[in-house]
Amino acid sequence: MKKHKDLLQVLKANNMRITPARRFLLQFILDSKKHAGIKTGQITLKSITRFMEKILPGVNRSSIYRNIEAFKKLDIIQEISLPSGSFFQYVFDCKVHHFYICKSCGKASVGNEKLFNKIEAALKDIHGFAKANLSIVFYGYCSKCGH
Amino acid sequence: MKKHKDLLQVLKANNMRITPARRFLLQFILDSKKHAGIKTGQITLKSITRFMEKILPGVNRSSIYRNIEAFKKLDIIQEISLPSGSFFQYVFDCKVHHFYICKSCGKASVGNEKLFNKIEAALKDIHGFAKANLSIVFYGYCSKCGH
DNA sequence: AGTGCTATTGCAAAATGTTGCAATAAACCC
DNA sequence: GGGTTTATTGCAACATTTTGCAATAGCACT
Structure with missing residues (x-):
């Protein structure tokens, strides 16, 4: 399983800068992947914003939304959409199909x-x-x- | 394929009242189903609100959202969720699995x-x-x- | 360390969804 | 038609998401 550092390399390779918000967001995503299986309600926009407001109160919501989109494009996370709402999964080293x-x-x-x-x-x-x-x-x- | 009138019967059978907003919403849904196959971007919340603001400017957003939810519960429409957004399909007489x-x-x-x-x-x-x-x-x- | 380039951010305003509640109007009875 | 019941609506306030733009700060180069 890839680690924080590896993911930072991915960002760099894509001409993206390492910012505090991105570090913490990546760590949050990695931490949520503690079990082999996928559990309910792991990563949602709500859980992310709650976390960020606690850890990095300065970060604006729009930055969070934009970074989530960016991570999706890099296939670091995958979005699963249901009528009841969306959630995200860390899939960088194990893309789930x-x-x-x-x-x-x-x-x-x-x-x-x-x-x-x-x-x-x-x-x-x-x-x-x-x-x-x-x-x-x-x-x-x-x-x-x-x- | 069921028609407007049949759908009104469904509403009545479920103790729901026939309001102008519901009439037009049903018609919009039926009109969007002109082909056998399912086409892109047919019914989205955006297209619905645009339509309603044009046809029935008095109708409030919240009524539209609530009625869409209600029609989902009655299996008149089905919601398909994608990372790029949700859309709805008329499925009353042909529920698609x-x-x-x-x-x-x-x-x-x-x-x-x-x-x-x-x-x-x-x-x-x-x-x-x-x-x-x-x-x-x-x-x-x-x-x-x-x- | 200082400089320049530009990706990223914060901000503000708008768009889009959600919710509780009082007012309205469908539907049913007479 | 007039009266009663209660599902539905509009409204207002709020929560969430999106967008343009000017200011900021990563990063590469010296």
Whole structure:
């Protein structure tokens, strides 16, 4: 797993400057990725702004929004959008292509890679979609929320 | 395909009143569904508010938002969320469970139903997801946007 | 360390969403 | 039509997100 320093290199490589706001934002993102699996409500715009207002009160909201967008473009994080709202995931060294998300509790989990590959192949046959850069999201009700 | 009148019946059946705003909103939704396939940028909150401000200038934003939520609950429309924004689809008489969406141009198309059923079965085996109410969204690049 | 270039920020104003509450008007009965 | 009930609306205040622009501060070069 990549570390803070590696990510700073990514910024530099993309002609982006290292600012206090970016350091802290990166650290926040890295810290949120403590478990192998993906948990609910990890990184949201709300949690980020709450954190930043606490740690770096000087930072303006607009900078946070702009940096989140920038990190998305660099594929440091990935945005998962649901009707109930969006959240972000650290995916720099392990880009996730296949999740399943519970419509009820919002829990997002990484899907089975073998299944993903099979589906990807089937998709390629049937639809006009290129294989590269495909990602799949399943929405359903998890065993806990059942019904 | 259901018509305006049928939808009004749905509202009544759910103890909801017929107001001018709802009439026009329903009509807007029905009008946007002129083709069999699903096209880009059809119904967004922006397009709705623009339309309503033109046709019924008196209607408040909050009423529009609340009615959109209400129509979602009644499964008259379905919300598709993407990092680039959300849009809505009329799905009352043809609820769509399976799409593919181009990450580049945003074009959303209805997926192949046979494939959907196969995937659904595989999912049920592998994940802890209940079969009911499953929906699947594929993100990728369409043949037009390529790569 | 000082200088120059320019990416980034803060700021302010606007756009877009959300919420509680009192006023309004659909719908039903007579 | 007039009266009653209550779902719906408009309003106002607030929260969130977006945008243009001038000021700031990273960074490269000396």
